[in-house]
């Protein structure tokens with residue numbers, strides 16, 4: 536069963552369309568890498584796929600409970616320990632597998648440390664480990680390897696491969712070569728929206744007032 540199907544999708548940020556006419560599917564076991572220059576709309580697309588903002592046009596077909604989003608920011612609870620952060624997320628999503636997540640992202644020795652006392656790369660590893668305890672099939676990831684050293688990028692790729700092997704899917708916006716050769720690459724550059732207003736949001740209101 537297809538995990539995610541996008542047809543005729545247009546997305547907008549701050550009332551401005553960023554990308555349009557997007558069509559793609561994500562099948563179990565597939566990873567899709569989103570490419571494109573800064574400001575093109577990769578984050579906007581991921582946020583829309585995650586259901587954090589509405590599509591401007593077109594359709595997204597996915598089980599509403601199938602996606603988990605790892606944003607640019609780590610979004611950790613700084614006073615909670617590494618394990619407590621994972622437990623929190625497992626409870627929110629109804630997932631499990633905390634020990635496996637700790638082990639896979641090389642966090643076991645840091646399990647009792649509060650998140651505020653982690654390095655940037657350690658925080659990032661924890662932010663990514665959270666995906667594993669969500670139990671969600673579709674992982675949406677925005678620049679997941681920022682702050683990671685080469686060894687940690689390797690752990691991340693291993694984690695994604697395990698997820699794909701279990702029938703999951705992944706959509707990853709990244710500027711680097713992850714070494715995930717089996718992933719499909721979607722260059723979003725041709726889908727840059729013509730400079731039109733979305734008809735919703737602040738910019739549209741601004742237009743009405745001053746246009």
Ligand SMILES: Nc1ncnc2c1ncn2[C@@H]1O[C@H](COP(=O)(O)OP(=O)(O)OP(=O)(O)O)[C@@H](O)[C@H]1O
Pocket residue numbers: 548549550553571572573574575576577578579580
């Ligand atoms: N909060 C916001 N309000 C209004 N416009 C925004 C906001 N955040 C981003 N934008 C604009 O929306 C457009 C798309 O931004 P987005 O973050 O989706 O791009 P991106 O492809 O992820 O970029 P990068 O590679 O730099 O992360 C950009 O032109 C950006 O300036």
